[in-house]
Amino acid sequence: MSKFVYKFSEGNGTMRELLGGKGANLAEMTRIGLPVPTGFIVTTEACNDYYAQKATMSSAIVEEIREHVASLEERTGKKFGDLENPLLVSVRSGSRASMPGMMDTVLNLGINDVVVESLVKKSGNEKFAYDSYRRFIQMFADVVMEVPKAEFEVIIDEMKEARGITLDSEFTGDDLKEMVQKFKDYYRSQKNVDFPDDPFEQLIEAIKAVFKSWNNDRAIYYRHMHDIPGSWGTAVNVQEMVFGNLGEDSASGVAFTRNPATGEKAIFGEYLVNAQGEDVVAGTRTPSPMSELETQMPEIYKQFTEFSAILENHYKDMQDLEFTIEQGVLYMLQTRSGKRTAAAALKIAVDLVAEGLITKEEAVLQINPQLLDALLHPQFDEADLAKANVVGSGLAASPGAATGRVVFTAEQAKEWADRGEKVVLVRLETSPEDIEGMHVSSGILTARGGMTSHAAVVARGIGTCCVSGVKELHFNANGFELGGNQFNLGDPISLDGTTGRVYSGNIKTVDATISGDFEEFMGWADEFRTMGVRTNADSPADAAKAIDFGAEGIGLVRTEHMFFEADRIKAMREMIVAKTEESRRKALAKLLPIQQKDFEGIYEVMKELPVTIRYLDPPLHEFLPTEEKDILEIATELEMEVSELKEIIASLHEFNPMMGHRGVRLAVSYPEIAEMQTTAVIQAALAVTKRLNISIHPEIMIPLVGDVKELTYVKEFVVETADRLIAESGQTLEYSVGTMIEIPRACLVADEIAKEADFFSFGTNDLTQMTFGFSRDDAATFLTDYYDKNVYERDPFARMDQEGVGQLVKTAVKLGRSTKPDLKCGICGEHGGDPATIEYLYQVGLDYVSCSPFRVPIARLAAAQASIKYGK
């Protein structure tokens, strides 16, 4: 038979999955002899059983709880409902991962009309006893019976008014006694039953309520934001109450073993005398800093510092502690790893290694790679932020903070930026034509689009703050309206790309400061790391930035991004509307020197580091104008009838462009494009090789291959062109030709494709789209419903889906290497910067990941952690 309930003394710190984090730590503190009020834990499995039984608690579990209550009564010498020595307990949630404030808590459980009198007698404090009683009724009614707390506050306010008082503490014992009665009456009026006075019944209901709170809206939302699976469930901790509000020798407090903002080694926290825990965080009274406890209760403080040191040494990490002092006796109520800022996390990790408490491996494993993001981007000044006015929010699409003046077009952005203004570009959604404007903006705000929309992808690539998908943003004649505020051209606005919040007005920003701790820590990570980390970069500037962040090569140059810039788009359009191979070749000849110069710039920065260049990928119509005036202009430029141009544009229309004429399909139709790109790649490499006297090895990548014959066909043109140019130059140059694996079919026939490919690079954006059968541009509409209804828990475009997409990647690597055992395999999709995905891909055996420059440190750390966890 399953065991669903554990005494604290039956558990330990490793049992988080079963007992939840709080429960496991209470058990662990008990085990190592710290003063913890005794109690028991109803497991996460009981929670899952509750849901499996369609939200009912099985009688077996009820009975097991009953036995544990009896055992608890025995250990404490107290009894539920006892006249002399009544047992009161707290009932708290505690899941495997910390979800602060998301689920429910009931304190003082066990009180009823009999018990309250015994409390009066025991404490000699009628106010305390009845205040505990009314708090219990409020919490129980709110948490268990869905009678909102606020409705009871109305009763309190009425009584204050009737008595002409303003503070809770001014109520007399009799007042509180009356209040308890009014509460119970109100409860009966709402629920049509008496407030339950049987403590065991109260307990079972409270436990069920905690289970239920696992699936309240804010808990689901929190889990979605923090990637916590709904299947984990929550445990429930039932613990003997201790009271910090039994007089001046009682207190409650919370403290960290080190400063969570800076990492400084010193106890940091606050406490309140004569108060229960909830009062410390409620903000109705101002707590005192922990340093004052040293003078106020020196013995207790000494004992606390001892416990603090014991726990830090025991857990080998900075701890976040909760404690209560009941009539001069210190009780520990919780310990857990403390949340901290990125800077503090690095300092603590480096200090703990210096103190000999942890090894470098442990330090590297301790830091969540995502945390590094905050160190690499500007942040808002905390003080200034506190005063700011939130007007809306969207997706935290690209981290950092930005402040500037509103502009609406890429042209405005360039114009204003040229005058030295900081600007925030606000668009319905961005398109490739906006690239230049995005580059000069401090931040980007879009009304539409998800985490992998054009705006989001480009912004992350260039490290610019971006908030996307702000649905409540409505454009109007003068500008736009958001949260009741009108913003016109030039109005100040601020964005937080880390939280997704939008603020009106300017907020001071603080530049990223990469401390010495960062360098030291990343050095350790690189010691353990075995998987390569490259970057996706389309320009020398991006490439240089990525090298600063530790990139070891470029995994993806998107050649088409280069074609959107003003001086090139014309030749590009000429190429697209060409009706014959001859006129297409003429247009391509114009693009060749431009493209070659781009590649030379990148080689000059990357020197001998590898550079993977992807050939033209998007559907051609993306390059064509859509607005009447642009069409007119281009028709004139190209000496073409407007009607003829429109016909060509119409003929390029596709029903599903994502699944249309793009990638290698373009090169099969027009091999002359691949020839031109090869000429640019090779001539640039030859030129830079000569100029810098270095050895360059370009990696040519053919996108969207689904069958080896496509690759064979295009590769022939590539190799013929490259070999001819190299022979003509009299220089030596090695190059390779590989493919992007981004079509499900490519994964299934990867053994065939590997015969022609020198390397595989997984394009998991497209692979995710095709494998799930939804396009990232359209999925946002219904994915919201999916999250709301708990069908999906996370965005498969942000974290690679291991069950589906991951299986295809694994299959492709295995098949590919069955043909070529040393086939180089990497990833260049957005997922290449996601730590969980990196961990998975390490296990699959990829040689490298490639991500946007600002995610390079994150990828380095995640890769190091994978090597430590799974062996080199």
Next chain:
Amino acid sequence: MSKFVYKFSEGNGTMRELLGGKGANLAEMTRIGLPVPTGFIVTTEACNDYYAQKATMSSAIVEEIREHVASLEERTGKKFGDLENPLLVSVRSGSRASMPGMMDTVLNLGINDVVVESLVKKSGNEKFAYDSYRRFIQMFADVVMEVPKAEFEVIIDEMKEARGITLDSEFTGDDLKEMVQKFKDYYRSQKNVDFPDDPFEQLIEAIKAVFKSWNNDRAIYYRHMHDIPGSWGTAVNVQEMVFGNLGEDSASGVAFTRNPATGEKAIFGEYLVNAQGEDVVAGTRTPSPMSELETQMPEIYKQFTEFSAILENHYKDMQDLEFTIEQGVLYMLQTRSGKRTAAAALKIAVDLVAEGLITKEEAVLQINPQLLDALLHPQFDEADLAKANVVGSGLAASPGAATGRVVFTAEQAKEWADRGEKVVLVRLETSPEDIEGMHVSSGILTARGGMTSHAAVVARGIGTCCVSGVKELHFNANGFELGGNQFNLGDPISLDGTTGRVYSGNIKTVDATISGDFEEFMGWADEFRTMGVRTNADSPADAAKAIDFGAEGIGLVRTEHMFFEADRIKAMREMIVAKTEESRRKALAKLLPIQQKDFEGIYEVMKELPVTIRYLDPPLHEFLPTEEKDILEIATELEMEVSELKEIIASLHEFNPMMGHRGVRLAVSYPEIAEMQTTAVIQAALAVTKRLNISIHPEIMIPLVGDVKELTYVKEFVVETADRLIAESGQTLEYSVGTMIEIPRACLVADEIAKEADFFSFGTNDLTQMTFGFSRDDAATFLTDYYDKNVYERDPFARMDQEGVGQLVKTAVKLGRSTKPDLKCGICGEHGGDPATIEYLYQVGLDYVSCSPFRVPIARLAAAQASIKYGK
């Protein structure tokens, strides 16, 4: 060392792959003692080697041929270039599959200025000798050296004019001698070298030319049309020449052992006295029917009928024979299975069984399932067709013949059809709104769209003739122009959906006549068949038709097709533009009785046969109007501002609708739709169960599932609704809930999905789109380039891609049955009617296939063949 050349006596009839069909049969005839001029075969492997060596013949192969020439000289007692007894040979292509007329032939090879004189001497016939010489020069120049035959015809015409004659036969021996000289002069003027006079050199060049002709445009096209892989290559048959043109006791002919049009058992064919083989087919002289040979050369005829019987008995099939009579001696030059009409094929198969020549299994295996198509649709009257005028051609999208008057809209189609006119609907492309118009048309013609375009799919479903993708059709103000003809409303036009040809004017059609042979033959097929055959049908009429054709259930009812009809689309639109669940439910309530009635109609036809009903699948915007006037009308109907309606339509726009908000995703967002459809399915089943006192078992199919949680979520609504309705009715009813597997991810996680699904039905149209990453609507543009460039050989939407899509299907079946060993698996995509796909799916272990009604007999036969080939 490989052997690349085989004497006829070294081969046999089973060696088609290596020796080609013609070569294997020549070897086989030699083996069984028929009089075959001796020779040797250069294998298909030599052809593949030629291509692998970049179109050169290896010296090893040249030497092997040289040895075989020596051996041939020995066997015949003749010698290449010999003055006394010269060896002349024919050089013919012969691939594994018959590709009549696609590749090249050279006759009389070995002639030169010396040999021709020896021929004169031997035959005593200068005209014959020089005529043979000039024919050889023409053929060799054309086939081997790319000097077109027609250029030599000009010389012939000039000579005729100079001599004032009109017939070739009027030339004297001297004339022909002069002609040979002129030919050789012309050849030198074109190629700058003398015409080669070394017979061995002629032979090697001719063999290389045959190899080269394997990849000429028409051969590639033919292979593409007939699914013949390019990798097979062709063999080359080198055979001693025999001459049917050596006088009145010589002749050439072709004959069938049975009548290829009717199947009647009698020799059927024709011959020409004093002629070479090419003259029989060239049509310059009128050949005599074989019956005349009996009187003209009774001994030869008797011998021929004996050979004919020997070959038919040997090959156990009707044979197509070529023969030559040289100076009273009969030689057999070719035997192969004869091409025949569908009706003949059935009669021959049934007769051969009756004659005890083959078993029923062999009969079932003998008939290509595709052939049955012709029996099920009307065809043009042959005589009338011969006089018709082809004006264009497109894809043979749905078989049959149609004739009628041109209409351009669905409304016109209905209006004219109501008046009793036969109409052909001509559209740029069709859309779901055209359904009713398509139903009343005799044929459908579209300018755009491929084999799986909307027009093609619907037409095949309803058995209506359709020609799609006629690119040269241009619409204009009055109608359209095609092949230089203007067609206006009401003009007569005819379509052949089996060939893709379009004709001006009316052509008589002949109704399909399903003979007794058909019934008998299909009965045998069903005896051997173990896999079920269902149909895709959306209406009682379709269902009834499919049952006539032998369908054993419905594998796919597309519920959305029902919503496009005029009386329903309004409620459907109301549902779509609903802003609240309440108003959506109101609109759904209007759709419910309509949908229920549809289902009752289908159940009434199908009775106790299984019916699988797919829930709403397409993106909602497909139902919305696109034209201004329709929008206005609907806004008025729905009492809505036009601007508001437009905003809703815009908000439903998707970048890639194929990968958008559709299928199960709609049901997750709006479970009330699934509830309504469940209500209709169940209430209809309850009503018909009661009315007919039968037991109905509806199969509810949720489309586009990619994760088990989607199915779980929607299934809960379905089951809750169904169980409630059944309980309320007091009746008993069993139903199942399954899913369509059409997303690559679904295949990869099929073990999970099978936990919730009662059955899997593969939707291989979508699965193909997602696996290849191209949409069928857009792929037509570039697939043409793919075929032209030999990158792809066939349309993956017509025949399932076994390497990619097939692997996913296999994986899904395996994973699904690992969860539920008896999981029912079927296919309901277009591929369900393709014989090669059916054979593959049989091996994968599917329980049934489902296809459009008119393909049901084809599927039955293909499934029977699979059972026979791979065991039950």
